[in-house]
Amino acid sequence: MSGLTDNLYLLTPEFALAGLAFLVFAVDLLLPEERKHLLGWLAVLGLLGLVVLSLLLLPGKEATLYGGLLAIDGYALFFKVLFLGIGVFIILSSIDYVKLHLTHPGEFYGLLLFSILGMNLMAQSRELLTAYISLELLSFSLYVMVAYALGNPKSNEGSLKYIIIGAFSSAILLYGISMVYSSLGVTRFEGISAALSSITDLRPALWVGLALIIVGLGFKLAAAPFHMWAPDVYEGAPLPVTAYLAIASKAAAFALLLRLLAEAFVPVGDRWDQWQIIVAALAALTMLLGNLVALAQRNLKRLMAYSSIGHVGYILAGAAALSPDSLLGANGIIFYLVGYSVTSIMVFAALIAFFNATGQEEIADLAGLADRQPLLAMAVAIGLFSLGGLPIFVGFTMKFYLFTAVANAGFLWLAGLAIFTSLISLYYYLQVIRQMYIQPALAAPLPGEEDNPDNEHSSAEHTHTPSHHLPHDDYEPLPRPPAALLAVVVLGLIATVALGVYPAPLLELVEAASAAILPGG
Amino acid sequence: MEWAWLIPVFSFAVVPLIILFGKYLPGKGSPLAILAIIGGFVLFWVILFGFLNATPDTENCHIAEKTGALTCSYQRTWFDAGFPGTDNDVDKRVRLTWGIIIDPLAIAMLGLATFVALMVQIYSLSYMKGDARFDWYYAFHALFIAAMLTLVLADNFLLLYVAWELVGLCSYLLIGFWFERPTAREAAKKAFIVTRIGDVGLLIGILLLWREVGSFSMADAFVAAQSGAMSQGVATAAALLLFLGAMGKSAQFPFHVWLPDAMEGPTPVSALIHAATMVAAGVYLVARAFPLFAASGDALLVVAIIGLVTALGAATIALVSTDLKRILAYSTISHLGLMMLSLGAFGYTAALFHLLAHGFSKALLFLGAGSVMHATDELDIRKMGGLRKVMPLTAILFSIGALSLGGIPILAGFWSKDEILIAVNDHLHPAFIVLTLLTVLLSALYMARAMFVVFYGRFANAQEHAHESPPLMTITMALLGVLALFFGFMAFNWPGSYEGIGTFLFYDHPEGFHFVWWLGILSTVLAVAAFGYAYLAYVKRNDGLAGLKGRFAGLLRVVENKYYIDEAYQWSVDRVALTFSGFVAWLDRAVVNDVAVNGPANLVRRLGEVLKLHVTGHVYSYALAMALGLIGLAIFWWIQSV
Amino acid sequence: MVPLVYFQLLSVALFIIGLYGVMARRSAVLIVMSIELMLNAVNINLIAAASHREGTGSFINFDGQIIAIFIITVAAAEVGLAMAIIMRMYRNRATVNVDEIDLMKW
């Protein structure tokens, strides 16, 4: 059938990405064990090349391939660059980790590249099956990468839980797809929206099907009540993979969800007005649960897991604020995703560096980091302040933007709840910062301090003593993190501040992206 | 006359100089202070004669309504508060001014203040010699006198209040001058706080008047009060509130407790501040605001009653006190009470006349006590006696003061007191005159007691080393003594040259000098009898007194304990105030903070601890949760769709 | 002629049986089997829908069957990977019972 495969060249980046993955596998065979870290640099260079390629090739291109399976538009381009970028930074921050703690580096990077491919396709696909398959490509890579610390039972357990729940939820997702298909006969997004707005006697099967699809995606987003896998998997996974899960797979899932909502649901008008409240309810539950439970965490990865659940809640609130005639909601979500990714990458890079040096990952282990390795401490602190929504960092600006959108869509209560929960989140972020800056180095946490971090006797031993009289010299400084991690951290710092102070340029791109999926706006 | 504002400014100016450079200046800067006050004293005469020559049509001068006195006032804007603009408007803005008023009252006070201050400062040169904080002493002195002069010159309530507070501050600083002594420290605190209570009333009164009048100018307030633009009730309230302030400053019952303790300060300070000038400020205030008081009769009655109670109570305590300075302090209180009483009895002239006479005499007495202290380092009169042998000059001068205040004829105190008796007799219930006469008797008695016990009778061997004080001290005392002797004649009408003080210091209408024979004789008899009895009791030592003491032992104890008023205060402060504040502080920490603040915080944290249990770690319960969520979501979606 | 609804009800029944299995079983292997049941339910549903022409004639397409093919493929891959992980688990912990696999919780 002609016409289907016209301007196939627009998919060059995807094919090139797959090619890059195979190249990595190939080179892997040639390199001796001690040189394998070069694969990481190879992947980084390749990804950067792909960024350049995409930026040369795609801007301004508007097309749908294969009769509406794939979209080539500003939205896809934006997320493509975002995902490639995330990939670059994740690889940069994992090179040393892989060298120190993991086997099979070649496969590791290869799988990572495949998963990036999957994410790109998720952002591009405009049809349920294509979306599903791309999502599975991402998920499968993640299943493997989570299990990558082979000897570590936690990693193993994490991947087992992940794949079981993943398969379970994809079964649900597929059942939803089947219901939609059996009641509309179409699986393309605009087909769905067209059918929704044209057909008069719609079947309940359709509604339930849509609900099931949302459940399936909700699992991928780790939105309550489909979130429970996240903490375990995050904790079990090797740190770079945790970072990747927290940042990339969430961003991809939202890229998919956003396109689905924007192209299939939002145009339907009054029905969407009724459905908004459902998303809002999910958002409220998610942000509350995530932030409250995070209060009780001791493990860094687990804390980041719950905090990311909280952020998912905020973004979902933004999704509830989508509207056919305003880009505010879409902008807010995309801006938030970018800001969240930037900040989290910085934090995780710092944590990875810390882990590489100490092998510790409990919050209490961070004690005195400000003295032992100030740069890392500053990065983590700034990152957490940013996630807590304080200026001059991007966290503040993105939250302000997103919550404004939410309020503007008539969900002032939801915005209020979001603001309140970010107050709660500030508390546990501050607990981490307290460990790094206030607790003296090497000071083992006092008994009872775990359950009550700011209780009275926590510093009864230095009453009436100004802190700067405390002996702060009994720490052993950490080695300077290697260049790759250093680069990530510094770039992250710069980006966090820059986006927080002057987001206008980024927001123009974001506008372009969201305009591509919400032509009405 | 428009240069009158320089009088305080002189002294204000020298304060920072002394504080900053005192250490390096000759005499630690004391000459500066004295120079300043000399300048003030000179200027006072200039102004006095300027004023005597002034007529209602001199510029800035007019006959004040109601008081009927010639009044000159000069003003400068201080600052505006509220919307920009010039005219006072109670809802838009208020203009605050530096303004001075020059009228007989102000001039009289000027004279008293500058003269006594001058005397005392000279006296202090040798009295305070060698003190570690000599320079600070003179700085505070200068500051005080500056504030005091501002106080008497102020033409609006706000400026008056400012000066009022400043003199209070100086009294605090000078009482606590030897702050190493716990007693001095506590006395200073007590003085400040007790007077402060009165000041609250004063401030409220002032603001109340502003609320009614829209400006802080006294004249406007009085006009409003007299013309009835201000309701009777408000006028009474305002008057009483002002009087509250006056009670604090002038140590009227029940605010008198601070003055005796204030004797912890250096004696010259007691002479200047706590006898002659500052404590008289209360009387001055009432006199100044007399139109307001006059507008509401009840206020005046209250003034009279308080005055009488104070006068009588203080006199009795003075009678049994054994500390020389405290005797003088209580006598001061008592005489201030008399002045208030007289004001309450429309005895405007009498009150002010007595204020002046008492000022000179009491200053003299304090300086005398000071020189005794200087000589003996002793204040307990029971350990003294026959000092006239060693310090004759002091003895004579002290006696003059005592006789004058004791009301022995031809001395100043006699005439002024006589005027008061007349006023009381004319305007108040007979009971008042009786009690007033009793007070007169008592005051004569305690004066005589102090005088005889200290200077006459058997020489107490405790004081061989005692000696006459240096000339600087005796000379100043002598000058005051002269005034104590002859100031009374100011009351008379010297045909041709001078018509008596009543035509200068008066309210509503000039008063000639008048004399009621029976009152005069009666008071004289009482005074003489008192001195006679004292002579027998303390010099000749016949033991009638002991029997008397024995008979009234119970009463005596009450009086010796100053009617337990201090104890009452102490109790109310310790038991009530501190307990209550302790309770509030506890409330703030235990309830507001630990419960209302930490409570919710901990609650949220506990909530997290509980909620986290839902992640069981078992994959099948995750699946279950998803299934339940699925059901909920599906139904929700379904409902929202149909 | 069996109406479409009955096929759909059949798939629902199979689906919830699988669902129950996932939620109720202890052995990871059994859970994976149950998931396979669910996927088959999906396939039944798709194929039934694909091969019934609707009276209102809104669609004739066999996308359903294609989707089913993909699902079968992915399911196979899933089982393979899951089994690998389970074996690794067995080697690490000597058990594959999910209620003993709770190192990480809360």
Add this chain to the structure above:
Amino acid sequence: MSNFDQSALLLIILAPLAGALLSVFLPRGRPNDAWYFAIFVSAITLILSLLLFARYDFSAGGYQFARTYEWLDAPLNIDLSLAMDGIAAPLVLLNGIVLFGAVLISQTIKHRTRDFFVLLLALGSGVFGVFVVQDLFFLFFFYELAVLPMYLLIGVWGSSTDFGSFVRTKEYGAMKLMLFLVAGSVLIWIGILALYVAAGQAGSPTFSLVTLGELSQSGHFGPDFQNWVFPLFMIGFGVLAGLWPFHTWSPDGHVAAPTGVSMLHAGVLMKLGAFGIIRVGMALLPEGAAAWMPVLIVLGTVNVIYGAISAMSQRDLKYIIGYSSVSHMGYVLMGIATLHPVGLTGAVLQMFSHGIMTALMFAMVGAIYERSHVRDITVLNGLMKRMGTTSFFFAIAGLASLGLPGLSGFVAEFMVFTGAFRTYLPLAVLAVIGAALTAVYILRLLARTFFGEADPQWEHLTDASPVEKTVGAAFVLILLFVGVWPAPLTRVINVSVESALGLF
């Protein structure tokens, strides 16, 4: 308009921020370098603030030095628009002074000095920002920026104290302060969003204070709307202003905070709250304000009395001053709530005067604590002998705070009373009595700590260092100057008070 006027406001915000960023690159472990650099930066801001205040044309009044920088266009419409009016001018000056003083005093910070000054300067920049921005987004932005550093400043450089019956750790103080202030900003944020939405429904979605003001005057914000939104701002900003019963963060924060931080916290930070109520609440929601002011003035009076009474029985110097701050902020709140020109002028003046006075107190307490490591007034005594200058300066500050005429405190409080007497007579009387209570605890403090004979254990105490003397003397002079001649401040405040109250 000279170039200076064009960019002065941006400069004064950016100078400390730039200073902070540059300080990051100073070498570690060389405390003095960081200190000198911070002095340099804060001196610049001080000069800028002086120039701004001097060049503010009070005869013209209104907003001056206005300048708008494009930031975000539609759909959010956020601009960084700066302008300063007569209410902000004194506060900008205040911040310049106190920041400089705080930096000087912080000479004693020897541990992680660089980080300390980075945070301190960032805080200062945030405060400047709040005072001069004309856009709700940036107002909130700088507001949070001013709050953010407090946690670390207190947590790292603060001190924990054991009061026997209870303990206050620096962690606790810092955390409580942080959460309280951010909780307040939650309400503010919600209020801001509500305003934005309302403006959007009125057809021009914006955060610009100017535009919102026009909308509110053209009656686009209904009474009901104003009545539920205003309390958000009143309480939200009130928390920072120490509004009872949301004040407990303040004394505990002081007890934990290091000297320089206490100075900024009590001297400037708490003023942000009151300023916010004026700038946002009253300007945009006049009807709501009018409806809620009775509540505010009651709470303000409670502040005055409650703070004073609690201070009476405290034993820790910093607690006493902390509670006295609560009490004095009560006057500010009262002055605002009177909605009376004189009262409001007094409120603004009180912000200035209290800022200087309390900063001076904390500076001197810091000097004492540095040397004795004790703040318990029952343990300290006779300091007048050992540390004459310090005690003298402290005494002056104390007298100012008990409203002694001739010092700035009196003028301000007195104006507040005046306004209150016109509008809420009974409460005003209570407030005057509260002022008398101040005398009780201040004198008690002076008597216990500075007068009397000194214990031998205090023999070793040395008097204030030259730096401390400089700061103290400067602040004392300011107190005196304002007390004797407040016109330079009042005439500036008056004009803007007129425009602020024009809506009522």
Add this chain to the structure above:
Amino acid sequence: MSWFLFAILAVFTLGGGLGVVITRNVVHAALFLLVSLVAVAGVYLILFAEFLALVQVLIYGGAIIIVLLFAIMLTRTAEYPHISDNRQWPLAAVAAAGVGVVLGAAFWIKGVSQSAPHSPAFSELANSLFTRWAIPFEVASLVLLVALIGAIIIARAGEDNR
């Protein structure tokens, strides 16, 4: 006739399914699964989806069951013959029933009025699979590749991590 077939197949499908989730013996469960899957293939047949039926039998009946049995043997634990359900199985039953009610109702209400089943020509199927669905097809192959690599890395014995 078709009713009869449908009933038979439904019985086997569900029976097999129930067997999987109820039996206490893991090996039996695998065999029950086989039964069910083959029955499903039969269902495909009466829906005229011969190709799918073929695929079903080959991949499921062939590959997957074998993999499962291998796994069972390699992870043989003592309790495989009498594996029990976990503690929450009653809850699970309730939840499953709930889901069933919702889904069933969703299908039952306003069920499709349909005409005779028909089937696409095999060639059409293949054609569209390799043209229109080319991208998913290629991605699916990548998925398989990933799974393959992953399975090798994870399951390969010996070298655990340092």
